[in-house]
Amino acid sequence: xxxxxxxxxxxxxxxxxxxxxxxxxxxxxxxxxxxxxxxxxxxxxxxxxxxxxxxxxxxxxxxxxxxxxxxxxxxxxxxxxxxxxxxxxxxxxxxxxxxxxxxxxxxxxxxxxxxxxxxxxxxxxxxxxxxxxxxxxxxxxxxxxxxxxxxxxxxxxxx
Numbered sequence: 502x503x504x505x506x507x508x509x510x511x512x513x514x515x516x517x518x519x520x521x522x523x524x525x526x527x528x529x530x531x532x533x534x535x536x537x538x539x540x541x542x543x544x545x546x547x548x549x550x551x552x553x554x555x556x557x558x559x560x561x562x563x564x565x566x567x568x569x570x571x572x573x574x575x576x577x578x579x580x581x582x583x584x585x586x587x588x589x590x591x592x593x594x595x596x597x598x599x600x601x602x603x604x605x606x607x608x609x610x611x612x613x614x615x616x617x618x619x620x621x622x623x624x625x626x627x628x629x630x631x632x633x634x635x636x637x638x639x640x641x642x643x644x645x646x647x648x649x650x651x652x653x654x655x656x657x658x659x660x
Contacts, residue, residue, distance in 0.1 A: 508573070512539075512553050512655045513605050514647035515579050516626055517546030520654055522643045526627055528583045537578060537629035540641045540655055544624045548596075549581055549610040550650045551603045552628055558600070561586070564593035564610050568631075569603075573659060576632045581612060583623040592616040606650030628654065636660065 514520075519542065526532045526541050551557070555571035565585040569577040581593070594611040597603060617624060633639060641655040 508659050510553075510571075510573055510575070510657050510659075511653045512577070512628060514542060514649050514652045514654045515552045515609075515628060516542055516544040516549050516581075516649050518542040518544040518626070518647065520641065520643050520645050520647050521625070523627060526583065526625055527623060531580070531583075531627045531629070534633075536627075537631035538633035538639050539627060539629040540643065541625050541627045542647065542654070544581075544614075544626050546649050547612055547614055548608050548649065549579065549612065549626070551597075551605055551607045551609055552577060552579065552654070553605050555603065556600070557597055557603050557609065560595055560597070560599045560609070563588065563590040564595045565590075567609055574632070574635060575630050575657070578627070578629045578631050579609075580627045580629070581610060581624070582617060583625060585617060585622055585624075588617065588620065588622070592620075630657065633657075
């Protein structure tokens, strides 16, 4: 169709750290993009924020991951660490309320990184567009440091 009808969208970093390709995530579901397309952050921060404006559609009971639905129809998943569900919520503090409208940069979860890493778990954090087939031209840079709530980590367009 006409190129000028396509809209560009951005996601910002939900946590401080280094941006890496999903192929570097030590979990095949993420590494092979089976749960969606996006990027991951080797996190160094303790506060996980919303990567865009939208509705906080789900916070997992264990607080290790959350989902958002954006106004453009994008469905996001932010998964804090790998195998962190095994902690049954220990090391994670919920800061936001499920079902509420939130803005990019709003705090969602606080983590106790020392506790989580002492358990031998990775805090690499995948940020996925789970319905990525509905969008195109998902682009990002890797091997750059990003600041939560400030730096763009990914850009995408509507079809």
